[in-house]
Amino acid sequence: MSSGLVERLREIVGEEACFSRLEELAVYECDGTTLHGATPAAVVLPNSCDEVCRVVKACREAGVPFVPRGAGTGLSGGALARDGGVVIGCSRMNRILEVNAEDRYAVVEPGVVNLDLSKAVASLGLFYAPDPSSQPVCTIGGNVAENAGGPHCLKHGCTTNYVLALEMVLPDGEVVKLGSPTGFAPGYDLVGAVVGSEGTFGIVTKVWVRLSPLPEQAETLLAIFPDVVSACRTVSGIIEAGLVPVALEIIDQRTIAAVEASVYAAGLPTDAGAVLIIELDGPGCVLPPQIERVRAIAEREGASRLDVARGEAERQRFWKARKGAFGAMGRLAPDLYVCDAVVPRSKLPEVLAKVCAIGDAHGLTLSNVFHAGDGNLHPNISFDRRDADELRRVVAAGEEILRVCVEAGGVISGEHGIGSEKNDFMQLLFDEADLDAMRRLRAVFDPDGVCNPGKVFPSTRASVGSGLEPRDHDSVPFG
Amino acid sequence: MSSGLVERLREIVGEEACFSRLEELAVYECDGTTLHGATPAAVVLPNSCDEVCRVVKACREAGVPFVPRGAGTGLSGGALARDGGVVIGCSRMNRILEVNAEDRYAVVEPGVVNLDLSKAVASLGLFYAPDPSSQPVCTIGGNVAENAGGPHCLKHGCTTNYVLALEMVLPDGEVVKLGSPTGFAPGYDLVGAVVGSEGTFGIVTKVWVRLSPLPEQAETLLAIFPDVVSACRTVSGIIEAGLVPVALEIIDQRTIAAVEASVYAAGLPTDAGAVLIIELDGPGCVLPPQIERVRAIAEREGASRLDVARGEAERQRFWKARKGAFGAMGRLAPDLYVCDAVVPRSKLPEVLAKVCAIGDAHGLTLSNVFHAGDGNLHPNISFDRRDADELRRVVAAGEEILRVCVEAGGVISGEHGIGSEKNDFMQLLFDEADLDAMRRLRAVFDPDGVCNPGKVFPSTRASVGSGLEPRDHDSVPFG
Numbered sequence: 001m002s003s004g005l006v007e008r009l010r011e012i013v014g015e016e017a018c019f020s021r022l023e024e025l026a027v028y029e030c031d032g033t034t035l036h037g038a039t040p041a042a043v044v045l046p047n048s049c050d051e052v053c054r055v056v057k058a059c060r061e062a063g064v065p066f067v068p069r070g071a072g073t074g075l076s077g078g079a080l081a082r083d084g085g086v087v088i089g090c091s092r093m094n095r096i097l098e099v100n101a102e103d104r105y106a107v108v109e110p111g112v113v114n115l116d117l118s119k120a121v122a123s124l125g126l127f128y129a130p131d132p133s134s135q136p137v138c139t140i141g142g143n144v145a146e147n148a149g150g151p152h153c154l155k156h157g158c159t160t161n162y163v164l165a166l167e168m169v170l171p172d173g174e175v176v177k178l179g180s181p182t183g184f185a186p187g188y189d190l191v192g193a194v195v196g197s198e199g200t201f202g203i204v205t206k207v208w209v210r211l212s213p214l215p216e217q218a219e220t221l222l223a224i225f226p227d228v229v230s231a232c233r234t235v236s237g238i239i240e241a242g243l244v245p246v247a248l249e250i251i252d253q254r255t256i257a258a259v260e261a262s263v264y265a266a267g268l269p270t271d272a273g274a275v276l277i278i279e280l281d282g283p284g285c286v287l288p289p290q291i292e293r294v295r296a297i298a299e300r301e302g303a304s305r306l307d308v309a310r311g312e313a314e315r316q317r318f319w320k321a322r323k324g325a326f327g328a329m330g331r332l333a334p335d336l337y338v339c340d341a342v343v344p345r346s347k348l349p350e351v352l353a354k355v356c357a358i359g360d361a362h363g364l365t366l367s368n369v370f371h372a373g374d375g376n377l378h379p380n381i382s383f384d385r386r387d388a389d390e391l392r393r394v395v396a397a398g399e400e401i402l403r404v405c406v407e408a409g410g411v412i413s414g415e416h417g418i419g420s421e422k423n424d425f426m427q428l429l430f431d432e433a434d435l436d437a438m439r440r441l442r443a444v445f446d447p448d449g450v451c452n453p454g455k456v457f458p459s460t461r462a463s464v465g466s467g468l469e470p471r472d473h474d475s476v477p478f479g
Numbered sequence: 480m481s482s483g484l485v486e487r488l489r490e491i492v493g494e495e496a497c498f499s500r501l502e503e504l505a506v507y508e509c510d511g512t513t514l515h516g517a518t519p520a521a522v523v524l525p526n527s528c529d530e531v532c533r534v535v536k537a538c539r540e541a542g543v544p545f546v547p548r549g550a551g552t553g554l555s556g557g558a559l560a561r562d563g564g565v566v567i568g569c570s571r572m573n574r575i576l577e578v579n580a581e582d583r584y585a586v587v588e589p590g591v592v593n594l595d596l597s598k599a600v601a602s603l604g605l606f607y608a609p610d611p612s613s614q615p616v617c618t619i620g621g622n623v624a625e626n627a628g629g630p631h632c633l634k635h636g637c638t639t640n641y642v643l644a645l646e647m648v649l650p651d652g653e654v655v656k657l658g659s660p661t662g663f664a665p666g667y668d669l670v671g672a673v674v675g676s677e678g679t680f681g682i683v684t685k686v687w688v689r690l691s692p693l694p695e696q697a698e699t700l701l702a703i704f705p706d707v708v709s710a711c712r713t714v715s716g717i718i719e720a721g722l723v724p725v726a727l728e729i730i731d732q733r734t735i736a737a738v739e740a741s742v743y744a745a746g747l748p749t750d751a752g753a754v755l756i757i758e759l760d761g762p763g764c765v766l767p768p769q770i771e772r773v774r775a776i777a778e779r780e781g782a783s784r785l786d787v788a789r790g791e792a793e794r795q796r797f798w799k800a801r802k803g804a805f806g807a808m809g810r811l812a813p814d815l816y817v818c819d820a821v822v823p824r825s826k827l828p829e830v831l832a833k834v835c836a837i838g839d840a841h842g843l844t845l846s847n848v849f850h851a852g853d854g855n856l857h858p859n860i861s862f863d864r865r866d867a868d869e870l871r872r873v874v875a876a877g878e879e880i881l882r883v884c885v886e887a888g889g890v891i892s893g894e895h896g897i898g899s900e901k902n903d904f905m906q907l908l909f910d911e912a913d914l915d916a917m918r919r920l921r922a923v924f925d926p927d928g929v930c931n932p933g934k935v936f937p938s939t940r941a942s943v944g945s946g947l948e949p950r951d952h953d954s955v956p957f958g
Contacts, residue, residue, distance in 0.1 A: 102715055102825045103854075125721050147668075160668065161640065176913060182854055184821040186892040187905060187935060188917050189626075189639065192671030213721030236581055242604050242692030285764035342663040346581045375582075375661055413665040426666060434655060438667050440923040444916055456666060 005062040009044050009086070012054045017045040017092065028069070028087050032134075033077040033421055034335045034385065035395070040067065040081035045089045049167060049175060049205035052088065056203065057173035059086050065450045068199040070110065070142025073134040075338055076419030078145060078198045083454040088203055090141045096120055097206070104211050105164055105181055110141020110204050114148075117209070126211040129156040132415065133323060141204050147196030149415035151247040151322070152279075154373035156212070158415070160195040167206035168194065171451040181208045193441065198417050199452040201445035215281035218246070219291060220309040222318045223298045227273035228252050228368075230302040232348040234276055235372040237297040239345065243290055247279040248373030249322050252352070255367040255380070256321070262331050264324025266317050272304075276372070277322055325369045326380070332365055333382035337394050339401050343410035345375040351408050355379045358400045362393040376414035377405065402428060418456045426458050484541040488523050488565070491533045496524040496571065507548065507566050511613075512556040512900055513814045513864065514874070519546065519560035524568045528646060528654060528684040531567065535682065536652035538565050544929045547678040549589065549621025552613040554817055555898030557625065557677045562933040567682055569620045575599050576685070583690050584643055584660055589620020589683050593627075596688070605690040608635040611894070612802060620683050626675030628894035630726040630801070631758075633852035635691070637894070639674040646685035647673065650930040660687045672920065677896050678931040680924035694760035697725070698770060699788040701797045702777045706752035707731050707847075709781040711827040713755055714851040716776040718824065722769055726758040727852030728801050731831070734846040734859070735800070741810050743803025745796050751783075755851070756801055804848045805859070811844055812861035816873050818880055822889035824854040833883045834858045841872040855893035856884065881907060897935045905937050 010018045019025060020042040030037040041064065046052045059066045065085035072079050081087055094111035101124045108117060114135040118127040131150040132138055138148070144166070149158040165179035179191035194201050225231040231250050238245065251259070256268045256275060268275055276298070280290050291308060298306050309315040329336045343351045352368060355377065359366025365382040379401055383394045402412045406428045413422060426435060439457060442449070489497045498504060499521040509516040520543065525531045538545045544564035551558050560566055573590035580603045587596060593614040597606040610629040611617055617627070623645070628637040644658030658670035673680050704710040710729050717724060730738070735747050735754060747754055755777070759769050770787060777785050788794035808815045822830045831847060834856065838845025844861040858880055862873045881891045885907045892901060905914060918936060921928070 102719055103823045104718060157640070160671070161636070174912060176916065178913075180821075180890045182821045182823055182889060184853070184855070184890050184893050186890055186897050186901070186908065187913075188920050189671050189675050190916065190920070192639070192668050193920070196668050213723065239583060240581055244692065283762075283765040283768075285768075286762040289762070289764075342659070342661045344582045344661055374663070376663065410661060411659045411663050411665055414663050418665050422665070429665065433653060434657075434666075437655065437669065437923055441667050441669070441672070441920065444919040444923065 002062060005058060005064060006042050008058045009042060009055060012058065013044045013046050013051055017047065019043040028072070028089070031072045031077060031079045032075040033080070033419070034337050035421060036077045036080060036082070038080045038082045040087040041084050043087040043089055045092045047092045049169065052169045052203050052205055053173050053175060055086070055088055056169055056171065060171070060173060060450065065453045067452050068141070068145065068203045070139035070145065071113070071134075071137050073138045074142060074146060074419065075340065075416040076413070076421040078417050078419035078452070078455055079142070080420060082420045085453070090139065093205065094139070099124070101126065103181065105208055106211055107206060107208050108140055109206060110139060110144070112140050114138050114140055114143060121211055122214065125214050127214050128162065128209060129212045130159045130162055140207055140209065144195050144204050144207055145197065145199040146415070146417040149371070149374070149376070151249055151371055154248060154371065155244050155246045160192060162210045163191055163195050163207060164210055165208035166191055166194055166204055168202040168204050170202045171446040171448065175205070179208070183210065198419060198456055200442055200455055202451055217284040217287060218279060218281040219287045220315040220318050221278040221280070221291065221294060222307045222309070223276045223278065223303045224269060224272045224305040225274045225276065225301070225303050228352055229349040231274040231276045232352070232372060234298045234301040234303065235348070236345055237301060238278070238294060239373065241293060241297060243280075243293060245278050245373065246281050247277060248371070249277040250368070250370055250372040251275045251277070251321055251325065252368040255325050255369050258332055258367060259321050259325055259328040262324065262328035264320055264328045266321035266324075268321055275321065277318055322369060329367070329380055329382050333384050335383050335385045337381040337383060337398065338416070339377070339379040339381070339398055340414050340416040341377050341402055341405035341410055341412055342414040343375050343377065343405050343408045345373070347408040347410070348372060348375060351377065351404060351410070354404045355401050358397050358404065362397045364390075364393055364397055366397070371414070374414065375410070399425070420455050423456055424458050426456070481541060484537060484543060485521050487537045488521060488534060491537065492523045492525050492530055496526070498522040507551070507568070510551045510556060510558045511554040512559070512898070513816050514900060515556045515559060515561070517559045517561045519566040520563050522566045522568055524571045526571045528648065531648045531682050531684055532652050532654060534565070534567055535648055535650065539650070539652060539929065544932045546931050547620070547624065547682045549618035549624065550592070550613070550616050552617045553621060553625060553898065554819065554895040555892070555900040557896050557898035557931070557934055558621070559899060561899045564932070569618065572684065573618070578603070580605065582660065584687055585690055586685060586687050587619055588685060589618060589623070591619050593617050593619055593622060600690055601693065604693050606693050607641070607688060608691045609638045609641055619686055619688065623674050623683050623686055624676070624678040625894070625896040628850070628853070628855070630728055630850060633727060633850065634723050634725045639671060641689045642670055642674050642686060643689055644687035645670055645673055645683055647681040647683050649681045650925040650927065654684070658687070662689065676921075677898060677934050679921055679934055681930060696763045696766060697758060697760040698766045699794040699797050700757040700759070700770065700773060701786045701788070702755045702757065702782045703748060703751045703784040704753045704755065704780070704782050707831055708828040710753040710755045711831070711851060713777045713780040713782065714827070715824055716780060717757070717773060718852065720772060720776060722759075722772060724757050724852065725760045726756060727850070728756040729847070729849055729851040730754045730756070730800055730804065731847040734804050734807075734848050737811055737846060738800050738804055738807040741803065741807035743799055743807045745800035745803075747800055754800065756797055801848060808846070808859055808861050812863050814862050814864045816860040816862060816877065817895070818856070818858040818860070818877055819893050819895040820856050820881055820884040820889055820891055821893040822854050822856065822884050822887045824852070826887040826889070827851060827854060830856065830883060830887050830889070834880050837876050837879045837883070841876045843869075843872055843876055845876070850893070853893065854889070878904070899934050902935055903937050905935070
């Protein structure tokens with residue numbers, strides 16, 4: 001990249017917000033993905049929409065692509081500069097610009113941390129519903145790019161259900177405002193198209209989000225099962241009974257063992273086949289009968305025990321096992337590959353059995369924690385990427401898992417996105433006509449393909465089957 | 480149109496499902512819009528996706544545009560063949576193909592009547608949430624085209640929140656399947672783009688919709704206010720208190736008078752300034768405290784009375800005033816123009832005052848019933864379209880109302896769509912760059928603009944200000 005562009009970027013965002021030295025760029029070489037990394041040519045941290053426009057125009061004039069980035073917690077390599085170029089980080093644009101309790105929305109910059117918004121509006125009796133597990137660190141701009149879900153999206157829905165309007169810098173440097181704070185927008189649903197487009201349509205610089213009233217009360221239940229099948233049947237039974245819990249999370253035996261051996265130990269019985277966390281919320285009076293309903297279903301399906309958290313401390317302990325699961329995996333191996341796929345809820349037991357068999361066949365340490373209510377699986381493979389053979393087996397197992405899920409009527413991503421990790425598996429779900437429609441949709445916003453290139457669409461370099469190879473291995477700090 | 484095409488269409492759909500004689504076409508010359516009508520060249524009623532494909536291909540080969548049509552209850556002229564061509568009616572494709580209670584979705588053909596789906600799944604404790612006021616007759620295909628809302632979308636959301644996947648015949652005659660019955664779909668949100676695209680992207684032939692558990696109980700309240708401002712303040716107060724009623728509907732004094740003078744008389748006090756219908760649903764135990772909360776807010780804002788319906792008969796009576804409002808207008812004049820716009824909820828009082836003043840200034844009979852919880856206004860103008868001067872005043876008032884709503888931070892349609900009624904007002908909200916983005920999005924699906932032409936986008940024939948003129952007056956049975 002020409003030093004002229006770096007000079008220009010420095011003028012726009014200031015010396016302290018433009019990085020081009022290798023040691024500075026190292027921070028931006030990876031995201032939550034463990035299979036890839038990539039070094040950008042430069043990183044800028046603009047502080048306003050106007051600066052974003054000028055950065056984009058400078059990149060265009062220099063013929064250099066650019067990659068929007070939130071907190072870098074994404075799990076599909078979406079915020080990596082896989083094809084080089086300038087990373088446009090939104091971390092300094094982190095202001096909550098307006099909170100309107102009467103019309104129940106907030107206006108935020110893309111760098112606002114998800115949980116910070118809920119904290120800021122709690123005194124008004126409100127919260128921001130989409131809560132990815134990374135919510136203490138991830139940002140709303142990144143959530144918009146990935147259409148982030150979370151444990152509570154079973155009841156509340158995903159990010160797309162909460163975005164009312166967007167301000168976005170298009171890849172030609174022009175600013176558009178899409179949608180309406182009223183939640184109604186005539187014409188085509190461009191906001192819906194942008195949410196989940198993984199940063200390939202432009203750089204979002206302002207987000208109008210819907211706020212929700214805080215529930216009066218929440219109850220957290222922990223049920224112990226002899227096997228994962230009975231836990232899954234309980235989940236289906238709860239849904240069939242017409243209950244809508246805020247969360248239905250299953251932790252399998254392998255994960256329980258890892259958690260209990262770690263600092264996240266939550267006192268779970270290590271001989272249990274599976275644990276199910278059920279969270280119910282709503283007015284206080286509705287919860288006791290719902291708890292009894294859940295208890296009856298769990299017992300019918302063979303639960304050996306069902307505890308209701310007494311107080312916040314015990315509630316936190318129940319969740320600790322779920323939220324600490326990824327951390328606990330750190331004891332097992334230096335790296336963790338978090339798979340993400342969805343199957344119809346009714347297919348969970350058979351698919352889980354196949355997923356575990358795939359892990360075993362490849363001699364891998366595979367465990368499962370997942371949003372069972374949504375049918376959203378997260379098989380986790382613990383590995384060491386310095387072991388080239390093991391890395392190959394992880395890649396192979398990941399692909400087989402996706403195929404099993406698609407065969408069961410599922411899809412290849414629930415909430416982590418496609419990014420540059422699964423783009424070569426898009427053909428498992430979509431034929432060329434579908435992908436062409438998506439390419440044309442992308443061209444509506446980014447006709448030249450300069451905004452976050454190399455994401456979402458199958459690469460021209462590889463065919464299905466080699467997509468998880470660490471293609472940029474040489475340029476990354478791993479291995 | 481060539482008789483060759485009609486022959487071809489007859490071969491595809493059968494003699495009894497292809498119409499081309501003027502007296503047969505008359506049925507398809509209008510929809511719910513009172514300002515326009517248009518005679519199609521032919522009408523076909525295909526019975527399968529395959530027939531739709533063949534019809535579309537035949538039209539393409541003949542160079543004739545086509546217009547998808549549901550039940551024809553739309554209120555923005557979306558299902559009219561304004562630019563001629565073949566109407567493809569979906570009324571015979573009215574089968575419920577699958578109901579999956581465990582995974583809580585249904586698969587329906589586009590011609591299934593909205594209410595019929597809820598009736599079909601009621602025994603399973605489920606219902607289909609989006610409920611436009613026309614739900615006893617409108618079809619799900621049309622609901623998808625218009626992203627239909629309804630009185631209950633305050634709590635439940637609109638059609639777009641309930642469509643999981645779609646089968647659609649593209650304007651080149653190819654079939655695509657978009658989305659996933661799991662509700663998760665990697666890649667861009669093409670389902671979201673299609674819902675609300677007003678039939679300009681293709682012909683939907685199958686819809687996977689999310690079903691919801693029936694609420695345990697519902698309570699309907701009717702509050703009487705001295706003026707519409709205090710009713711609006713009550714609505715804001717209810718929302719601010721964190722309550723989420725299923726419906727918050729205001730009926731103004733002018734509408735009360737019309738209703739009480741009609742067969743829809745519901746015993747409302749004709750000296751009331753406004754009436755507010757509040758419907759709450761949920762588990763039985765939550766409703767009494769919510770009712771008291773609502774009562775306190777209504778009394779604080781000056782309600783003279785608040786009644787809770789005792790039993791289904793009284794509940795129906797309360798709703799009769801709302802649902803019969805349009806029918807009651809029939810007594811006032813032969814025609815009714817139902818306006819549709821949205822403003823921020825907090826702006827309702829000032830906008831309503833301006834809307835009434837506009838009606839008065841034009842010497843028109845204007846009344847209001849509206850989804851107050853959503854800020855979704857429906858000013859209704861009673862008129863006689865045979866009176867050319869009155870028709871001109873209606874058109875002028877409609878435009879002024881839209882301008883007032885946009886100035887208040889609102890938008891030009893809440894749930895009726897743009898169609899061919901408001902397409903020339905899109906520039907009130909969108910600049911050329913926005914409209915160009917929408918045109919390119921349309922071209923993703925319909926590059927040649929042959930599917931439902933003349934809708935959504937400003938016509939080239941007219942500029943803002945003449946959009947509501949009955950351009951096709953000569954070709955229609957009105958006047």
